[in-house]
Amino acid sequence: MQKLFDEVGSLDRRCYDDFYLSEDILMEHAAEGMAAFIREKFAKDAKVIVVTGSGNNGADGIALTRLIHGDYDVSLLHAKEPKSPMAQLQQKRADALGVPILTQLQPCDVLVEAIVGTGFQGKFSTQLTQLIQEMNTLDSYKIACDMPSPNFFADTTLTMGALKKSLFLDTTKEYVGEIHVIDLGISRKLYERESNWYLLDEEDLELPHRKQKNSHKGSYGHLAVLSGEKLGASVLSASAALRFGTGLVTLIGYEKEQFLNIPSALMYGHALPQTTSAIALGMGLGEEFSDKELLAFLDTDLPLIIDADLFYKDIILKLLKRKNIVLTPHPKEFVSLLKLTGIADISVETLQNERFEYAELFCKKYPHATLLLKGANVIIGQNEKFYVNPHGSAKLAKGGSGDVLSGLIGALLAQGFEALHAAIHASLAHTTLAKHYSGADFSLTPNDLIEQIGKL
Numbered sequence: 339m340q341k342l343f344d345e346v347g348s349l350d351r352r353c354y355d356d357f358y359l360s361e362d363i364l365m366e367h368a369a370e371g372m373a374a375f376i377r378e379k380f381a382k383d384a385k386v387i388v389v390t391g392s393g394n395n396g397a398d399g400i401a402l403t404r405l406i407h408g409d410y411d412v413s414l415l416h417a418k419e420p421k422s423p424m425a426q427l428q429q430k431r432a433d434a435l436g437v438p439i440l441t442q443l444q445p446c447d448v449l450v451e452a453i454v455g456t457g458f459q460g461k462f463s464t465q466l467t468q469l470i471q472e473m474n475t476l477d478s479y480k481i482a483c484d485m486p487s488p489n490f491f492a493d494t495t496l497t498m499g500a501l502k503k504s505l506f507l508d509t510t511k512e513y514v515g516e517i518h519v520i521d522l523g524i525s526r527k528l529y530e531r532e533s534n535w536y537l538l539d540e541e542d543l544e545l546p547h548r549k550q551k552n553s554h555k556g557s558y559g560h561l562a563v564l565s566g567e568k569l570g571a572s573v574l575s576a577s578a579a580l581r582f583g584t585g586l587v588t589l590i591g592y593e594k595e596q597f598l599n600i601p602s603a604l605m606y607g608h609a610l611p612q613t614t615s616a617i618a619l620g621m622g623l624g625e626e627f628s629d630k631e632l633l634a635f636l637d638t639d640l641p642l643i644i645d646a647d648l649f650y651k652d653i654i655l656k657l658l659k660r661k662n663i664v665l666t667p668h669p670k671e672f673v674s675l676l677k678l679t680g681i682a683d684i685s686v687e688t689l690q691n692e693r694f695e696y697a698e699l700f701c702k703k704y705p706h707a708t709l710l711l712k713g714a715n716v717i718i719g720q721n722e723k724f725y726v727n728p729h730g731s732a733k734l735a736k737g738g739s740g741d742v743l744s745g746l747i748g749a750l751l752a753q754g755f756e757a758l759h760a761a762i763h764a765s766l767a768h769t770t771l772a773k774h775y776s777g778a779d780f781s782l783t784p785n786d787l788i789e790q791i792g793k794l
């Protein structure tokens with residue numbers, strides 16, 4: 339698990355004020371980190387172009403040219419003239435060493451984008467937008483310094499000091515490529531401060547392995563899945579739960595006929611079994627149950643995983659104050675939930691640009707609930723603790739993937755995982771399943787995901 343930060347300016351200032359470091363020292367390490375990456379990955383004499391802006395992001399880039407000039411065929415291209423004091427100082431140093439300056443892009447092996455970083459504001463001019471477009475067309479290995487400038491597609495982002503949350507918005511996933519953190523003259527552990535936002539690593543996954551020798555099917559929980567108009571959704575969820583270790587899984591519904599063709603390992607019934615240890619509902623629910631019937635089913639303090647259709651029903655408001663409840667909305671469902679709860683009336687686009695902020699607002703109002711906000715980078719939050727799972731891929735963008743995720747969460751709830759941990763480890767399992775799927779990226783189906791569970 340790695341920490342995420344809204345900003346790192348305060349971390350820099352602490353380096354200056356408390357550790358007697360200087361902006362020049364931090365910048366030298368920033369540039370040296372980029373140089374080390376290039377030295378490791380590219381043979382000497384590779385052609386490198388560093389495109390720089392007017393501020394300290396540009397200064398990082400100019401310092402980089404100084405460090406590799408002489409070993410690499412490196413040139414500078416000023417997208418904007420150096421303006422900040424550090425940029426001008428770095429340029430003076432680069433000039434003294436004779437770093438070549440280009441007036442236009444050329445083919446190259448490595449292209450470093452150091453136009454803007456954390457100081458970007460507003461919008462790029464047409465000229466800069468066109469330059470970025472031209473940079474994207476070059477057949478080069480593309481490195482973003484600290485963070486990509488708008489619309490620059492990086493193969494790797496070398497970010498300074500610590501991970502910024504802005505690198506993990508859904509809207510940036512297309513651009514950042516692989517992200518590496520560069521230390522700035524002290525260990526990252528000492529550079530970073532406390533944070534309530536964390537990035538989940540794949541190694542953090544905990545699986546419901548069975549360690550107890552003397553056990554029986556009742557030892558591993560009993561998940562009840564309320565089945566609605568679209569039975570397939572709850573069957574996917576139930577099948578995933580069974581595969582993910584739940585001892586017993588029962589589909590709950592009225593019409594006996596609809597259950598005649600369900601997988602034989604799944605049970606069905608009209609009422610919650612006595613041994614139920616968690617309930618999953620919402621997937622394909624439709625109007626199968628009246629609110630009164632739903633509330634009767636939910637008149638327990640059992641852990642709940644709530645998905646899909648429930649986010650459009652007022653009844654959700656009665657459930658939000660409960661403990662051990664996991665909500666798994668996708669952006670459109672979360673917009674509905676924000677409106678139902680009176681938190682905000684926003685568009686999906688607004689949410690997608692401010693996912694962190696709205697996740698925090700929701701969890702502040704409902705501190706007992708665990709939110710799993712679906713997306714390219716999943717956000718999981720409970721009260722004041724937040725986690726980002728960046729390991730998902732477009733393979734999962736298919737109907738039924740969410741039903742499988744609900745089953746994975748329900749399985750861990752039924753087996754006694756606390757809601758936040760159930761959401762974290764089910765989400766990591768979900769993205770790991772997709773990653774390990776060996777078929778074509780467009781071919782993954784929910785049943786493939788369920789099949790993959792056995793190989794975790």
Ligand SMILES: NC(=O)C1=CN([C@@H]2O[C@H](COP(=O)(O)OP(=O)(O)OC[C@H]3O[C@@H](n4cnc5c(N)ncnc54)[C@H](O)[C@@H]3O)[C@@H](O)[C@H]2O)[C@H](O)CC1
Pocket residue numbers: 346347350364365368391392393394395396398418421422453454455456457458459460461462463466483484485498499500522
């Ligand atoms: N701990 C760290 O993260 C460190 C980061 N470093 C580098 O410093 C930059 C931040 O530098 P700063 O000067 O504050 O801002 P930028 O260079 O990112 O950009 C501001 C610069 O760009 C111009 N600008 C802003 N918006 C626009 C726009 N829409 N169009 C055109 N130009 C724009 C503005 O005029 C300024 O001149 C950080 O990203 C790191 O790369 C340190 O080097 C080490 C510590």
Ligand SMILES: [K+]
Pocket residue numbers: 395451452453454455482483484485486487
């Ligand atoms: K940049």
